[in-house]
Amino acid sequence: MASVPQPALPLFYKDLMPLNSNDHATWRVKGSDTAQWLVGQHAIPLTVDEMVQAQRHFPVVFSSGDNPVPLALMGMNEGVNVFVNEQGKVEEPIYIPAYIRRYPFILAKLRQDSEDLSLCFDPTADNIGDFDEGEELFTDGNPSEGTQRVLQFCEQFEQAGHRTRLFMEELQKHNLLMDGEVAITQPDQGDKPFIYRGFQMIDQDKLRELRGDQLRAWNQNGMLPLVFAQIFSLDLMRVIFARQAQLGLVPQANMAQPN
Helix, strand or coil: CCCCCCCCCCCCCCCCEECCCCCCCCCEECCCCCCHHHCCCCEEECCHHHHHHHCCCCCEEEECCCCCCEEEECCCCCCCCCCECCCCCECCCCCCCHHHHHCCEEEEECCCCCCCEEEEECCCCCCEECCCCCEECEECCEECHHHHHHHHHHHHHHHHHHHHHHHHHHHHHCCCEEECCEEECCHHHCCCCEEECCEEEECHHHHHCCCHHHHHHHHHHCHHHHHHHHHHHCCHHHHHHHHHHHCCCCCCCCEECCC
């Protein structure tokens, strides 16, 4: 069973393999209430379809670089996820980003010279394999109902990813992204704040300078609520930081980068 050629694997994925009825005829996928691969993952990609839901639970920022993406911060520091314990169990009801729910499946190119996408999976995941129990992936050589649902979900995720790229292009077109910086002070740390950088956020000054017709267009196409969702979510950075402090996971130094 050959792996899919990948110059750089996405977050979580250690390997990719195309799903097929010959090699995986008897394979099953098991449900689980833990996700060991999520332990210590602090920044999770988001699509625009879920930003409004996600901002109720997480700070939403944009990655740095020329091709930024929205990120939900589940921790303020690399290696820290304040919502997931050491066993990989989510400890309270929160919104689970689609990127997490998709794993271990993904749509990927089998050939770099083709735009066609095939349903693949991470063979290192512990919830998929030739098990005696779990939901079967194939029935009589055909994709099971469960596999068809997975494929549909992955297709919807790709479509949402396209809308997300358009959203980011629009922000960049109007020069609305700025380098972010947040200073958080603990009561017992005196005047030495923890400074978080390495991310981007909406530039509110430039947002206020936008023409009325542009804002009206964004309000009509649904982009404006997403802009404000990102801005409002930043207040949760202090909430996440406080959770880290409760868990004893605040860094010793006074400089840190959320992504």
